[in-house]
Amino acid sequence: MNPSSTEFQALSIVLPYVAPVFGLLIGSFLNVCIVRLPKEESVVTPRSHCPNCGHQISWYENIPLLSFLALRGKCRGCGMPISWLYFTIELITGLIFWAMAILFGPSIEFLKYSVFGALMLALVVIDLRDRILPDELTLAGVILGVGFSLLSNVGDGTALWITHSLGPWPAPMVSVLDSLLGAAAGAGALWLVREGYYLWRGIEGMGFGDLKLMAAAGAFLGLKVTLLTILLGSFSGSILGGGFILLARNRDTAYELPFGTFLGVAAMFGALWGKEVVHWYLLKLS
Numbered sequence: 001m002n003p004s005s006t007e008f009q010a011l012s013i014v015l016p017y018v019a020p021v022f023g024l025l026i027g028s029f030l031n032v033c034i035v036r037l038p039k040e041e042s043v044v045t046p047r048s049h050c051p052n053c054g055h056q057i058s059w060y061e062n063i064p065l066l067s068f069l070a071l072r073g074k075c076r077g078c079g080m081p082i083s084w085l086y087f088t089i090e091l092i093t094g095l096i097f098w099a100m101a102i103l104f105g106p107s108i109e110f111l112k113y114s115v116f117g118a119l120m121l122a123l124v125v126i127d128l129r130d131r132i133l134p135d136e137l138t139l140a141g142v143i144l145g146v147g148f149s150l151l152s153n154v155g156d157g158t159a160l161w162i163t164h165s166l167g168p169w170p171a172p173m174v175s176v177l178d179s180l181l182g183a184a185a186g187a188g189a190l191w192l193v194r195e196g197y198y199l200w201r202g203i204e205g206m207g208f209g210d211l212k213l214m215a216a217a218g219a220f221l222g223l224k225v226t227l228l229t230i231l232l233g234s235f236s237g238s239i240l241g242g243g244f245i246l247l248a249r250n251r252d253t254a255y256e257l258p259f260g261t262f263l264g265v266a267a268m269f270g271a272l273w274g275k276e277v278v279h280w281y282l283l284k285l286s
Helices: 003-039 066-070 084-104 108-130 135-151 158-166 171-201 208-221 223-247 259-285
Strands: none
Touching: 003 084, 003 108, 003 135, 066 084, 084 108, 108 135, 108 208, 108 259, 135 171, 135 208, 158 171, 171 208, 171 223, 208 223, 208 259, 223 259
């Protein structure tokens, strides 16, 4: 057994224990983004503090999960309850990193899909809470998705089909093209829906944030899985939105559906199982 194989096996054993710790730290940062970005505040300064009394959070009060439990979910300064959102986001992010470590082991795919999961989680929660999808996250997602495509093959197949008649292309360039096609398909498909809805109803059915979210998802997922993501997000949004309207038919139904939340959840599904679903569907067609 050569040393590199031994090192890989050691990393495979250690990673599922180490990855969740990094996930918890990333989750703590996501909490800052979720609270501050909708208010157009800096995620760097000022230091974390209690929104009620202004008490600055010390480092030992900011340890993911543990500090919340030690403080019994209350501010050390004024005793006001701390939202369970902070604990939940840290826990979910830690679980995402743990799951990616189990699925992909020590690989670039582990890093790619951990980052993607954390990004989608932040966007899902922000859109659910504030009906906004910050450019700082969506545009960063596009850049990260294209960047990762140089290191990890998107494997959509569309770019390979397009470049087949043009002669051999370097594999990283084919992957980048798949990433760009996915981003264009995500934003373009929703733009067509948005414009069609406006022509039909005379009102805007979705914001540009949804388009940017799907551009980010498409940069990670490629064209086919991106279209599947839009289909799943639209279907789930229609079902739950229709259910809300039925339940509230005797009340004010001026409810803005957080479409980005449904798209983000669908994108996470697509990242894990989208290629298998697309492959199964194409086999059914053939």
